[in-house]
Amino acid sequence: MNTIRDVANVLNNETDATDIQKKITILIADDHVLLAESVAAALAAPPRQFRAQIVSTFDETLAALSSGVDFDLVMLDLKMPGMMGLKSVIKVIETAKPTWVVLLSGNVDQAIVQAAIDNGGRGWVPKTLSLRALVSVVDLVLSGQIFVPADDRTKSTNSGASGASSLSEREIGIMQLASEGRTNKEIASAIGASEVTIKMHMRAICRKLNARNRAHAVIISKEWDII
Numbered sequence: 263m264n265t266i267r268d269v270a271n272v273l274n275n276e277t278d279a280t281d282i283q284k285k286i287t288i289l290i291a292d293d294h295v296l297l298a299e300s301v302a303a304a305l306a307a308p309p310r311q312f313r314a315q316i317v318s319t320f321d322e323t324l325a326a327l328s329s330g331v332d333f334d335l336v337m338l339d340l341k342m343p344g345m346m347g348l349k350s351v352i353k354v355i356e357t358a359k360p361t362w363v364v365l366l367s368g369n370v371d372q373a374i375v376q377a378a379i380d381n382g383g384r385g386w387v388p389k390t391l392s393l394r395a396l397v398s399v400v401d402l403v404l405s406g407q408i409f410v411p412a413d414d415r416t417k418s419t420n421s422g423a424s425g426a427s428s429l430s431e432r433e434i435g436i437m438q439l440a441s442e443g444r445t446n447k448e449i450a451s452a453i454g455a456s457e458v459t460i461k462m463h464m465r466a467i468c469r470k471l472n473a474r475n476r477a478h479a480v481i482i483s484k485e486w487d488i489i
Contacts, residue, residue, distance in 0.1 A: 285313040286404065289326055291354075292339035292366060293318040297389060301337070301366075304393040305400065312400070320344025320354075327357045335404060337366040337387065340374070348374050355382045364403050375410060385409040395484040398441070402477045409478075429488065433467050436460065438489045441480045 288305055292298040295318070302314035315333075317326050321344050327333065336358050338351065345351075355363045355378065365378060365386040375386045385408040387399055399409050429437070432453070439449045446460040464476055473479035483489045 285311060286334045287313045287315070287332060288400070289323070289331075289333045289336045290314055290316045290366070291318070291320075291323040291326075291336060291342065292316070293342035294339070300393065301396065304396055310397055310401070318342060320346075320350055323354055324357055327354070327361070333358070333361045335384075335400065336361060336363040338363055340365060340367045340370060348377050351378050351383065352381050362403060364409065379408060379410075386411065392484065395481045398477070398481045398484055402481065405477070407477065409481075428470055429467065433463055433470075434488060436463050437467060437479065437483045440464075440476060441484065441489050 290298045290301055292301075295316075298316045298318070302316060305312040305314045315326065315331070317323050319342055323336070323338070327336070336354065338354055339345070340347075340351070351363075351365070351374065359382065362384045363378075363382070364384045365375060366389065367386065368389040370386055375383075379385060384403045387396070387409065388411055391399065391411075402409050435453065436449055439452055444452070446457050446464070449455075450457045450460045464479070467473070468475065468479050471479050471482045473482050480489075
């Protein structure tokens with residue numbers, strides 16, 4: 263029995279095969295049905311409207327990857343039935359190539375995350391991440407970058423929350439424009455500033471939010487409802 267469910271197809275009532283084929287397709291491999299369907303719904307919602315499919319075991323994941331469907335990303339739960347630690351993670355990464363694989367887990371040993379990255383994985387998405395931030399993380403990974411949260415999430419959150427409260431009104435406006443995908447040049451034009459000034463603001467924002475880069479700053483801003 264084929265247990266793969268095309269969640270986006272149901273949510274968006276898409277019937278045009280050509281239109282569906284153009285969509286980014288993501289495989290969500292997780293046996294927590296409610297969480298998996300919530301993630302799928304968030305990814306399928308406008309404006310991104312990713313196409314999401316769900317499987318719930320290691321064997322179903324391998325079957326989906328061998329089914330001929332052209333996936334763009336795999337979000338892999340570490341503890342679903344059939345998974346046997348790093349060995350299974352590497353098997354999925356190898357089977358999925360050239361499709362990228364990112365771990366999806368509540369808690370994970372940092373050694374496993376690093377080993378997955380060393381074998382071609384694209385990092386780790388914690389299940390505690392807000393759905394608003396999730397879409398930005400997926401965009402980040404699809405752009406070719408690796409996403410790994412801070413090692414000490416409590417320390418990072420406290421530090422970041424303090425930094426978030428110190429963002430100026432203008433910096434918040436800049437982050438809002440950045441979250442819409444605008445370049446520094448476009449942001450500068452929108453607020454009547456120079457591109458150099460926007461770059462300086464971006465550096466300050468990243469420092470205050472303890473963000474590694476612009477994309478990470480957008481994710482943090484969404485996660486903490488700054489924007």
